[in-house]
Amino acid sequence: MTGPQHDTVTGFRTRFLLASAAWAVLVAAVLVAVPLAFADRLPDPLATHWGASGRPDGSMAFGAFVLFPVVLWAVVAGLVGAGVAARARTLVRRAPRAWACAGLAWAGGFVVLIQVFTIAANLDRGDWTRAANMSWQVAVVVAAPLVLGALGRLAGRRGPDVSPAAPQPGALIDLDPGKRPVWVSTTAAPWAAWLALVSVAAALVVAGLALSGRFPGGWAAVVPLALTGVVGAVLSSVSVRVVPEALTVSVGPLRWPSRRVRLDRVERAWSEERYPGQVGGWGYRGLPGHATIMIRGGECLVVRYTSGGELAITVDDAAAGAALINALAARRRPPAGR
Known part of the structure:
Protein backbone atom coordinates (compact mmCIF):
# COMPACT_ATOMS: atom_id res chain seq x y z
CA MET A 1 0.00 0.00 0.00
CA THR A 2 1.08 3.57 -0.61
CA GLY A 3 0.01 6.61 1.35
CA PRO A 4 -0.66 10.16 0.20
CA GLN A 5 2.84 11.28 1.25
CA HIS A 6 4.46 8.49 -0.81
CA ASP A 7 2.38 9.43 -3.85
CA THR A 8 3.32 13.11 -3.45
CA VAL A 9 7.02 12.30 -3.21
CA THR A 10 6.85 9.95 -6.21
CA GLY A 11 5.05 12.56 -8.28
CA PHE A 12 7.61 15.22 -7.36
CA ARG A 13 10.49 12.88 -8.23
CA THR A 14 8.98 12.28 -11.68
CA ARG A 15 8.42 15.99 -12.32
CA PHE A 16 11.94 16.84 -11.16
CA LEU A 17 13.55 14.25 -13.45
CA LEU A 18 11.47 15.45 -16.41
CA ALA A 19 12.41 19.09 -15.75
CA SER A 20 16.11 18.21 -15.43
CA ALA A 21 16.01 16.18 -18.67
CA ALA A 22 14.25 19.06 -20.43
CA TRP A 23 16.98 21.48 -19.29
CA ALA A 24 19.70 19.10 -20.51
CA VAL A 25 18.02 18.72 -23.91
CA LEU A 26 17.41 22.47 -24.21
CA VAL A 27 21.06 23.34 -23.55
CA ALA A 28 22.24 20.66 -26.00
CA ALA A 29 19.82 21.93 -28.66
CA VAL A 30 21.07 25.51 -28.24
CA LEU A 31 24.69 24.37 -28.48
CA VAL A 32 23.97 22.69 -31.80
CA ALA A 33 21.37 25.02 -33.34
CA VAL A 34 23.04 28.40 -32.74
CA PRO A 35 26.36 27.73 -34.54
CA LEU A 36 24.56 25.93 -37.39
CA ALA A 37 22.24 28.91 -37.83
CA PHE A 38 25.24 31.20 -38.39
CA ALA A 39 27.48 28.71 -40.19
CA ASP A 40 27.51 30.67 -43.46
CA ARG A 41 28.69 33.81 -41.64
CA LEU A 42 31.54 32.22 -39.69
CA PRO A 43 35.11 31.53 -40.85
CA ASP A 44 36.41 27.97 -40.80
CA PRO A 45 38.48 27.62 -38.69
CA LEU A 46 37.22 30.24 -36.25
CA ALA A 47 38.90 31.91 -33.27
CA THR A 48 38.28 30.04 -30.01
CA HIS A 49 40.97 31.38 -27.70
CA TRP A 50 42.00 34.90 -26.74
CA GLY A 51 45.20 35.95 -24.97
CA ALA A 52 45.70 38.31 -22.04
CA SER A 53 45.72 41.23 -24.47
CA GLY A 54 42.19 40.32 -25.59
CA ARG A 55 43.30 39.39 -29.11
CA PRO A 56 42.58 36.00 -30.69
CA ASP A 57 45.53 33.61 -30.50
CA GLY A 58 44.00 30.17 -31.13
CA SER A 59 41.53 28.58 -33.52
CA MET A 60 39.40 25.47 -34.01
CA ALA A 61 37.68 23.86 -36.98
CA PHE A 62 33.96 24.63 -37.20
CA GLY A 63 32.95 20.99 -36.78
CA ALA A 64 35.04 20.61 -33.64
CA PHE A 65 33.65 23.89 -32.32
CA VAL A 66 30.11 22.53 -32.62
CA LEU A 67 30.95 19.08 -31.23
CA PHE A 68 33.20 19.93 -28.27
CA PRO A 69 30.67 21.93 -26.16
CA VAL A 70 27.98 19.32 -26.77
CA VAL A 71 30.25 16.50 -25.62
CA LEU A 72 31.37 18.52 -22.60
CA TRP A 73 27.77 19.27 -21.64
CA ALA A 74 26.75 15.64 -22.14
CA VAL A 75 29.53 14.51 -19.78
CA VAL A 76 28.56 17.03 -17.08
CA ALA A 77 24.83 16.37 -17.32
CA GLY A 78 25.47 12.63 -17.51
CA LEU A 79 27.61 12.64 -14.36
CA VAL A 80 24.98 14.59 -12.43
CA GLY A 81 22.22 12.37 -13.78
CA ALA A 82 24.13 9.20 -12.93
CA GLY A 83 24.72 10.46 -9.41
CA VAL A 84 21.04 11.24 -8.95
CA ALA A 85 19.99 7.90 -10.43
CA ALA A 86 22.39 6.02 -8.17
CA ARG A 87 21.04 7.80 -5.10
CA ALA A 88 17.40 8.53 -5.93
CA ARG A 89 16.74 9.46 -2.31
CA THR A 90 18.64 12.70 -2.88
CA LEU A 91 15.67 13.97 -4.88
CA VAL A 92 13.53 14.20 -1.75
CA ARG A 93 16.31 15.84 0.27
CA ARG A 94 16.38 19.61 -0.14
CA ALA A 95 20.11 20.32 0.29
CA PRO A 96 21.56 17.77 -2.21
CA ARG A 97 18.77 18.48 -4.68
CA ALA A 98 19.45 22.21 -4.53
CA TRP A 99 23.17 21.76 -5.18
CA ALA A 100 22.48 19.40 -8.10
CA CYS A 101 20.21 22.04 -9.66
CA ALA A 102 22.81 24.74 -9.04
CA GLY A 103 25.49 22.69 -10.77
CA LEU A 104 23.32 21.98 -13.83
CA ALA A 105 22.25 25.62 -14.13
CA TRP A 106 25.82 26.95 -13.77
CA ALA A 107 27.33 24.46 -16.24
CA GLY A 108 24.60 25.01 -18.84
CA GLY A 109 24.92 28.77 -18.65
CA PHE A 110 28.71 28.61 -18.81
CA VAL A 111 28.97 26.52 -22.00
CA VAL A 112 26.19 28.45 -23.77
CA LEU A 113 27.68 31.87 -22.95
CA ILE A 114 31.16 30.85 -24.10
CA GLN A 115 29.70 29.62 -27.38
CA VAL A 116 27.55 32.74 -27.90
CA PHE A 117 30.44 35.18 -27.31
CA THR A 118 32.75 33.12 -29.52
CA ILE A 119 30.24 33.20 -32.37
CA ALA A 120 29.67 36.94 -31.90
CA ALA A 121 33.40 37.63 -32.06
CA ASN A 122 33.80 35.61 -35.29
CA LEU A 123 30.61 36.74 -37.04
CA ASP A 124 31.19 38.06 -40.56
CA ARG A 125 34.98 37.91 -40.15
CA GLY A 126 36.78 36.55 -43.18
CA ASP A 127 39.54 34.92 -41.12
CA TRP A 128 39.82 33.87 -37.48
CA THR A 129 42.79 36.19 -36.95
CA ARG A 130 40.42 39.11 -37.59
CA ALA A 131 37.97 38.09 -34.85
CA ALA A 132 36.87 40.78 -32.42
CA ASN A 133 38.80 41.26 -29.20
CA MET A 134 37.49 39.96 -25.86
CA SER A 135 37.35 42.24 -22.80
CA TRP A 136 34.14 42.77 -20.80
CA GLN A 137 32.80 39.46 -22.12
CA VAL A 138 35.09 37.59 -19.72
CA ALA A 139 33.39 39.18 -16.71
CA VAL A 140 29.97 38.21 -18.07
CA VAL A 141 31.07 34.61 -18.65
CA VAL A 142 32.22 34.43 -15.02
CA ALA A 143 29.32 36.28 -13.36
CA ALA A 144 26.24 35.26 -15.34
CA PRO A 145 26.61 31.48 -14.76
CA LEU A 146 26.98 32.17 -11.02
CA VAL A 147 23.65 33.99 -11.10
CA LEU A 148 22.10 31.07 -12.99
CA GLY A 149 23.57 28.67 -10.45
CA ALA A 150 22.03 30.68 -7.61
CA LEU A 151 18.65 30.64 -9.36
CA GLY A 152 19.00 26.89 -9.94
CA ARG A 153 19.74 26.38 -6.26
CA LEU A 154 16.62 28.35 -5.31
CA ALA A 155 14.55 26.26 -7.72
CA GLY A 156 15.98 23.05 -6.26
CA ARG A 157 14.95 24.08 -2.76
CA ARG A 158 11.30 23.97 -3.76
CA GLY A 159 9.54 20.73 -3.02
CA PRO A 160 9.63 18.12 -0.25
CA ASP A 161 12.43 17.74 2.24
CA VAL A 162 12.24 14.24 3.67
CA SER A 163 14.60 13.91 6.60
CA PRO A 164 16.60 10.70 6.94
CA ALA A 165 15.89 8.38 9.79
CA ALA A 166 17.40 9.62 13.01
CA PRO A 167 20.58 7.79 13.95
CA GLN A 168 19.88 4.92 16.28
CA PRO A 169 21.80 4.44 19.52
CA GLY A 170 25.03 2.63 18.75
CA ALA A 171 24.39 -1.07 18.46
CA LEU A 172 26.54 -3.69 20.20
CA ILE A 173 27.57 -7.17 19.14
CA ASP A 174 28.82 -10.05 21.24
CA LEU A 175 32.56 -10.56 21.03
CA ASP A 176 34.25 -13.92 21.42
CA PRO A 177 37.03 -13.33 23.98
CA GLY A 178 39.20 -15.94 22.27
CA LYS A 179 39.19 -14.29 18.84
CA ARG A 180 40.53 -11.06 17.37
CA PRO A 181 37.69 -9.28 15.50
CA VAL A 182 38.42 -7.34 12.31
CA PRO A 190 33.68 5.55 -10.27
CA TRP A 191 33.25 9.22 -11.21
CA ALA A 192 36.47 10.12 -9.39
CA ALA A 193 38.35 7.22 -10.99
CA TRP A 194 37.26 8.38 -14.45
CA LEU A 195 38.21 11.95 -13.57
CA ALA A 196 41.69 10.78 -12.59
CA LEU A 197 42.08 8.64 -15.72
CA VAL A 198 40.93 11.33 -18.15
CA SER A 199 42.99 14.06 -16.44
CA VAL A 200 46.21 12.03 -16.40
CA ALA A 201 45.70 10.95 -20.02
CA ALA A 202 45.09 14.56 -21.06
CA ALA A 203 48.20 15.69 -19.15
CA LEU A 204 50.32 13.09 -20.97
CA VAL A 205 48.91 14.06 -24.38
CA VAL A 206 49.44 17.78 -23.77
CA ALA A 207 52.97 17.15 -22.46
CA GLY A 208 53.76 15.10 -25.57
CA LEU A 209 52.47 17.85 -27.85
CA ALA A 210 54.47 20.45 -25.93
CA LEU A 211 57.66 18.39 -26.19
CA SER A 212 57.17 17.94 -29.93
CA GLY A 213 56.72 21.69 -30.40
CA ARG A 214 53.15 21.38 -31.70
CA PHE A 215 51.66 23.01 -28.59
CA PRO A 216 54.32 25.33 -27.11
CA GLY A 217 51.99 26.78 -24.49
CA GLY A 218 50.81 23.39 -23.33
CA TRP A 219 53.06 23.19 -20.30
CA ALA A 220 50.80 25.65 -18.49
CA ALA A 221 47.98 23.07 -18.64
CA VAL A 222 50.03 20.00 -17.65
CA VAL A 223 50.33 20.77 -13.93
CA PRO A 224 46.61 21.57 -13.37
CA LEU A 225 45.62 18.42 -15.28
CA ALA A 226 48.07 16.30 -13.29
CA LEU A 227 46.86 17.76 -9.99
CA THR A 228 43.26 17.05 -11.01
CA GLY A 229 44.29 13.46 -11.71
CA VAL A 230 45.87 13.14 -8.26
CA VAL A 231 42.77 14.55 -6.56
CA GLY A 232 40.55 12.20 -8.56
CA ALA A 233 42.70 9.22 -7.59
CA VAL A 234 42.56 10.14 -3.90
Whole structure:
Protein backbone atom coordinates (compact mmCIF):
# COMPACT_ATOMS: atom_id res chain seq x y z
CA MET A 1 0.00 0.00 0.00
CA THR A 2 1.08 3.57 -0.61
CA GLY A 3 0.01 6.61 1.35
CA PRO A 4 -0.66 10.16 0.20
CA GLN A 5 2.84 11.28 1.25
CA HIS A 6 4.46 8.49 -0.81
CA ASP A 7 2.38 9.43 -3.85
CA THR A 8 3.32 13.11 -3.45
CA VAL A 9 7.02 12.30 -3.21
CA THR A 10 6.85 9.95 -6.21
CA GLY A 11 5.05 12.56 -8.28
CA PHE A 12 7.61 15.22 -7.36
CA ARG A 13 10.49 12.88 -8.23
CA THR A 14 8.98 12.28 -11.68
CA ARG A 15 8.42 15.99 -12.32
CA PHE A 16 11.94 16.84 -11.16
CA LEU A 17 13.55 14.25 -13.45
CA LEU A 18 11.47 15.45 -16.41
CA ALA A 19 12.41 19.09 -15.75
CA SER A 20 16.11 18.21 -15.43
CA ALA A 21 16.01 16.18 -18.67
CA ALA A 22 14.25 19.06 -20.43
CA TRP A 23 16.98 21.48 -19.29
CA ALA A 24 19.70 19.10 -20.51
CA VAL A 25 18.02 18.72 -23.91
CA LEU A 26 17.41 22.47 -24.21
CA VAL A 27 21.06 23.34 -23.55
CA ALA A 28 22.24 20.66 -26.00
CA ALA A 29 19.82 21.93 -28.66
CA VAL A 30 21.07 25.51 -28.24
CA LEU A 31 24.69 24.37 -28.48
CA VAL A 32 23.97 22.69 -31.80
CA ALA A 33 21.37 25.02 -33.34
CA VAL A 34 23.04 28.40 -32.74
CA PRO A 35 26.36 27.73 -34.54
CA LEU A 36 24.56 25.93 -37.39
CA ALA A 37 22.24 28.91 -37.83
CA PHE A 38 25.24 31.20 -38.39
CA ALA A 39 27.48 28.71 -40.19
CA ASP A 40 27.51 30.67 -43.46
CA ARG A 41 28.69 33.81 -41.64
CA LEU A 42 31.54 32.22 -39.69
CA PRO A 43 35.11 31.53 -40.85
CA ASP A 44 36.41 27.97 -40.80
CA PRO A 45 38.48 27.62 -38.69
CA LEU A 46 37.22 30.24 -36.25
CA ALA A 47 38.90 31.91 -33.27
CA THR A 48 38.28 30.04 -30.01
CA HIS A 49 40.97 31.38 -27.70
CA TRP A 50 42.00 34.90 -26.74
CA GLY A 51 45.20 35.95 -24.97
CA ALA A 52 45.70 38.31 -22.04
CA SER A 53 45.72 41.23 -24.47
CA GLY A 54 42.19 40.32 -25.59
CA ARG A 55 43.30 39.39 -29.11
CA PRO A 56 42.58 36.00 -30.69
CA ASP A 57 45.53 33.61 -30.50
CA GLY A 58 44.00 30.17 -31.13
CA SER A 59 41.53 28.58 -33.52
CA MET A 60 39.40 25.47 -34.01
CA ALA A 61 37.68 23.86 -36.98
CA PHE A 62 33.96 24.63 -37.20
CA GLY A 63 32.95 20.99 -36.78
CA ALA A 64 35.04 20.61 -33.64
CA PHE A 65 33.65 23.89 -32.32
CA VAL A 66 30.11 22.53 -32.62
CA LEU A 67 30.95 19.08 -31.23
CA PHE A 68 33.20 19.93 -28.27
CA PRO A 69 30.67 21.93 -26.16
CA VAL A 70 27.98 19.32 -26.77
CA VAL A 71 30.25 16.50 -25.62
CA LEU A 72 31.37 18.52 -22.60
CA TRP A 73 27.77 19.27 -21.64
CA ALA A 74 26.75 15.64 -22.14
CA VAL A 75 29.53 14.51 -19.78
CA VAL A 76 28.56 17.03 -17.08
CA ALA A 77 24.83 16.37 -17.32
CA GLY A 78 25.47 12.63 -17.51
CA LEU A 79 27.61 12.64 -14.36
CA VAL A 80 24.98 14.59 -12.43
CA GLY A 81 22.22 12.37 -13.78
CA ALA A 82 24.13 9.20 -12.93
CA GLY A 83 24.72 10.46 -9.41
CA VAL A 84 21.04 11.24 -8.95
CA ALA A 85 19.99 7.90 -10.43
CA ALA A 86 22.39 6.02 -8.17
CA ARG A 87 21.04 7.80 -5.10
CA ALA A 88 17.40 8.53 -5.93
CA ARG A 89 16.74 9.46 -2.31
CA THR A 90 18.64 12.70 -2.88
CA LEU A 91 15.67 13.97 -4.88
CA VAL A 92 13.53 14.20 -1.75
CA ARG A 93 16.31 15.84 0.27
CA ARG A 94 16.38 19.61 -0.14
CA ALA A 95 20.11 20.32 0.29
CA PRO A 96 21.56 17.77 -2.21
CA ARG A 97 18.77 18.48 -4.68
CA ALA A 98 19.45 22.21 -4.53
CA TRP A 99 23.17 21.76 -5.18
CA ALA A 100 22.48 19.40 -8.10
CA CYS A 101 20.21 22.04 -9.66
CA ALA A 102 22.81 24.74 -9.04
CA GLY A 103 25.49 22.69 -10.77
CA LEU A 104 23.32 21.98 -13.83
CA ALA A 105 22.25 25.62 -14.13
CA TRP A 106 25.82 26.95 -13.77
CA ALA A 107 27.33 24.46 -16.24
CA GLY A 108 24.60 25.01 -18.84
CA GLY A 109 24.92 28.77 -18.65
CA PHE A 110 28.71 28.61 -18.81
CA VAL A 111 28.97 26.52 -22.00
CA VAL A 112 26.19 28.45 -23.77
CA LEU A 113 27.68 31.87 -22.95
CA ILE A 114 31.16 30.85 -24.10
CA GLN A 115 29.70 29.62 -27.38
CA VAL A 116 27.55 32.74 -27.90
CA PHE A 117 30.44 35.18 -27.31
CA THR A 118 32.75 33.12 -29.52
CA ILE A 119 30.24 33.20 -32.37
CA ALA A 120 29.67 36.94 -31.90
CA ALA A 121 33.40 37.63 -32.06
CA ASN A 122 33.80 35.61 -35.29
CA LEU A 123 30.61 36.74 -37.04
CA ASP A 124 31.19 38.06 -40.56
CA ARG A 125 34.98 37.91 -40.15
CA GLY A 126 36.78 36.55 -43.18
CA ASP A 127 39.54 34.92 -41.12
CA TRP A 128 39.82 33.87 -37.48
CA THR A 129 42.79 36.19 -36.95
CA ARG A 130 40.42 39.11 -37.59
CA ALA A 131 37.97 38.09 -34.85
CA ALA A 132 36.87 40.78 -32.42
CA ASN A 133 38.80 41.26 -29.20
CA MET A 134 37.49 39.96 -25.86
CA SER A 135 37.35 42.24 -22.80
CA TRP A 136 34.14 42.77 -20.80
CA GLN A 137 32.80 39.46 -22.12
CA VAL A 138 35.09 37.59 -19.72
CA ALA A 139 33.39 39.18 -16.71
CA VAL A 140 29.97 38.21 -18.07
CA VAL A 141 31.07 34.61 -18.65
CA VAL A 142 32.22 34.43 -15.02
CA ALA A 143 29.32 36.28 -13.36
CA ALA A 144 26.24 35.26 -15.34
CA PRO A 145 26.61 31.48 -14.76
CA LEU A 146 26.98 32.17 -11.02
CA VAL A 147 23.65 33.99 -11.10
CA LEU A 148 22.10 31.07 -12.99
CA GLY A 149 23.57 28.67 -10.45
CA ALA A 150 22.03 30.68 -7.61
CA LEU A 151 18.65 30.64 -9.36
CA GLY A 152 19.00 26.89 -9.94
CA ARG A 153 19.74 26.38 -6.26
CA LEU A 154 16.62 28.35 -5.31
CA ALA A 155 14.55 26.26 -7.72
CA GLY A 156 15.98 23.05 -6.26
CA ARG A 157 14.95 24.08 -2.76
CA ARG A 158 11.30 23.97 -3.76
CA GLY A 159 9.54 20.73 -3.02
CA PRO A 160 9.63 18.12 -0.25
CA ASP A 161 12.43 17.74 2.24
CA VAL A 162 12.24 14.24 3.67
CA SER A 163 14.60 13.91 6.60
CA PRO A 164 16.60 10.70 6.94
CA ALA A 165 15.89 8.38 9.79
CA ALA A 166 17.40 9.62 13.01
CA PRO A 167 20.58 7.79 13.95
CA GLN A 168 19.88 4.92 16.28
CA PRO A 169 21.80 4.44 19.52
CA GLY A 170 25.03 2.63 18.75
CA ALA A 171 24.39 -1.07 18.46
CA LEU A 172 26.54 -3.69 20.20
CA ILE A 173 27.57 -7.17 19.14
CA ASP A 174 28.82 -10.05 21.24
CA LEU A 175 32.56 -10.56 21.03
CA ASP A 176 34.25 -13.92 21.42
CA PRO A 177 37.03 -13.33 23.98
CA GLY A 178 39.20 -15.94 22.27
CA LYS A 179 39.19 -14.29 18.84
CA ARG A 180 40.53 -11.06 17.37
CA PRO A 181 37.69 -9.28 15.50
CA VAL A 182 38.42 -7.34 12.31
CA TRP A 183 36.05 -5.38 10.08
CA VAL A 184 37.06 -3.97 6.70
CA SER A 185 34.91 -2.12 4.18
CA THR A 186 35.88 -0.35 0.96
CA THR A 187 33.74 2.01 -1.13
CA ALA A 188 34.61 3.20 -4.63
CA ALA A 189 33.59 6.35 -6.52
CA PRO A 190 33.68 5.55 -10.27
CA TRP A 191 33.25 9.22 -11.21
CA ALA A 192 36.47 10.12 -9.39
CA ALA A 193 38.35 7.22 -10.99
CA TRP A 194 37.26 8.38 -14.45
CA LEU A 195 38.21 11.95 -13.57
CA ALA A 196 41.69 10.78 -12.59
CA LEU A 197 42.08 8.64 -15.72
CA VAL A 198 40.93 11.33 -18.15
CA SER A 199 42.99 14.06 -16.44
CA VAL A 200 46.21 12.03 -16.40
CA ALA A 201 45.70 10.95 -20.02
CA ALA A 202 45.09 14.56 -21.06
CA ALA A 203 48.20 15.69 -19.15
CA LEU A 204 50.32 13.09 -20.97
CA VAL A 205 48.91 14.06 -24.38
CA VAL A 206 49.44 17.78 -23.77
CA ALA A 207 52.97 17.15 -22.46
CA GLY A 208 53.76 15.10 -25.57
CA LEU A 209 52.47 17.85 -27.85
CA ALA A 210 54.47 20.45 -25.93
CA LEU A 211 57.66 18.39 -26.19
CA SER A 212 57.17 17.94 -29.93
CA GLY A 213 56.72 21.69 -30.40
CA ARG A 214 53.15 21.38 -31.70
CA PHE A 215 51.66 23.01 -28.59
CA PRO A 216 54.32 25.33 -27.11
CA GLY A 217 51.99 26.78 -24.49
CA GLY A 218 50.81 23.39 -23.33
CA TRP A 219 53.06 23.19 -20.30
CA ALA A 220 50.80 25.65 -18.49
CA ALA A 221 47.98 23.07 -18.64
CA VAL A 222 50.03 20.00 -17.65
CA VAL A 223 50.33 20.77 -13.93
CA PRO A 224 46.61 21.57 -13.37
CA LEU A 225 45.62 18.42 -15.28
CA ALA A 226 48.07 16.30 -13.29
CA LEU A 227 46.86 17.76 -9.99
CA THR A 228 43.26 17.05 -11.01
CA GLY A 229 44.29 13.46 -11.71
CA VAL A 230 45.87 13.14 -8.26
CA VAL A 231 42.77 14.55 -6.56
CA GLY A 232 40.55 12.20 -8.56
CA ALA A 233 42.70 9.22 -7.59
CA VAL A 234 42.56 10.14 -3.90
CA LEU A 235 38.77 10.48 -4.07
CA SER A 236 38.29 7.27 -6.05
CA SER A 237 37.99 5.00 -3.00
CA VAL A 238 37.99 4.93 0.77
CA SER A 239 38.75 1.95 3.00
CA VAL A 240 37.95 1.60 6.70
CA ARG A 241 39.54 -1.05 8.94
CA VAL A 242 38.52 -1.70 12.54
CA VAL A 243 40.67 -3.81 14.91
CA PRO A 244 40.61 -3.93 18.74
CA GLU A 245 43.20 -1.15 19.01
CA ALA A 246 42.08 1.41 16.43
CA LEU A 247 40.05 2.49 13.44
CA THR A 248 42.10 3.23 10.31
CA VAL A 249 40.77 5.21 7.33
CA SER A 250 42.72 5.06 4.05
CA VAL A 251 41.96 6.73 0.73
CA GLY A 252 42.93 6.16 -2.88
CA PRO A 253 44.19 3.05 -4.69
CA LEU A 254 47.47 3.10 -2.72
CA ARG A 255 45.58 3.34 0.59
CA TRP A 256 47.49 6.53 1.31
CA PRO A 257 47.16 8.93 2.99
CA SER A 258 45.59 7.21 5.99
CA ARG A 259 44.31 8.27 9.37
CA ARG A 260 44.37 6.18 12.57
CA VAL A 261 41.99 6.76 15.49
CA ARG A 262 42.62 4.87 18.73
CA LEU A 263 39.45 3.29 20.12
CA ASP A 264 40.12 4.65 23.59
CA ARG A 265 39.29 8.04 22.04
CA VAL A 266 35.89 6.82 20.75
CA GLU A 267 32.67 7.37 22.70
CA ARG A 268 30.30 5.65 20.26
CA ALA A 269 29.60 5.05 16.56
CA TRP A 270 26.54 4.78 14.36
CA SER A 271 25.36 4.64 10.73
CA GLU A 272 23.78 7.75 9.20
CA GLU A 273 22.90 9.07 5.72
CA ARG A 274 24.79 12.18 4.68
CA TYR A 275 25.20 13.92 1.33
CA PRO A 276 27.71 16.37 -0.23
CA GLY A 277 25.21 19.23 -0.03
CA GLN A 278 25.06 18.85 3.74
CA VAL A 279 28.80 18.94 4.36
CA GLY A 280 29.95 21.43 1.74
CA GLY A 281 30.91 19.16 -1.15
CA TRP A 282 33.17 16.24 -2.00
CA GLY A 283 36.46 15.19 -0.44
CA TYR A 284 37.71 15.96 3.06
CA ARG A 285 35.30 18.48 4.52
CA GLY A 286 35.40 20.30 7.82
CA LEU A 287 38.18 20.63 10.36
CA PRO A 288 40.20 18.09 12.36
CA GLY A 289 38.00 16.86 15.19
CA HIS A 290 34.77 17.41 13.24
CA ALA A 291 35.20 16.24 9.65
CA THR A 292 33.62 14.18 6.87
CA ILE A 293 35.34 12.12 4.17
CA MET A 294 32.76 12.30 1.37
CA ILE A 295 33.24 10.39 -1.90
CA ARG A 296 29.58 9.50 -2.46
CA GLY A 297 26.31 10.45 -0.81
CA GLY A 298 24.41 8.04 1.38
CA GLU A 299 25.44 5.65 4.12
CA CYS A 300 28.19 6.93 6.42
CA LEU A 301 30.01 5.54 9.42
CA VAL A 302 29.97 8.28 12.06
CA VAL A 303 32.35 8.11 15.02
CA ARG A 304 32.03 10.44 18.00
CA TYR A 305 35.12 11.11 20.05
CA THR A 306 35.17 11.33 23.83
CA SER A 307 36.26 14.94 23.29
CA GLY A 308 32.95 15.67 21.53
CA GLY A 309 34.23 15.80 17.93
CA GLU A 310 33.02 13.59 15.09
CA LEU A 311 34.44 11.85 12.02
CA ALA A 312 32.09 10.65 9.27
CA ILE A 313 33.22 8.38 6.41
CA THR A 314 31.14 7.36 3.40
CA VAL A 315 31.49 3.59 3.48
CA ASP A 316 29.30 0.56 2.83
CA ASP A 317 27.97 -1.71 5.61
CA ALA A 318 28.48 1.11 8.09
CA ALA A 319 26.06 -0.40 10.63
CA ALA A 320 28.25 -3.49 11.06
CA GLY A 321 31.36 -1.36 11.51
CA ALA A 322 29.59 0.84 14.06
CA ALA A 323 28.43 -2.22 16.02
CA LEU A 324 31.97 -3.58 16.24
CA ILE A 325 33.42 -0.19 17.25
CA ASN A 326 30.82 0.16 20.00
CA ALA A 327 31.52 -3.33 21.31
CA LEU A 328 35.29 -2.82 21.29
CA ALA A 329 35.02 0.62 22.87
CA ALA A 330 32.72 -0.75 25.60
CA ARG A 331 35.14 -3.58 26.31
CA ARG A 332 37.98 -1.10 26.85
CA ARG A 333 36.04 0.97 29.38
CA PRO A 334 36.25 0.09 33.08
CA PRO A 335 33.12 -1.53 34.55
CA ALA A 336 30.57 0.87 36.04
CA GLY A 337 30.97 1.45 39.75
CA ARG A 338 34.72 0.86 39.86
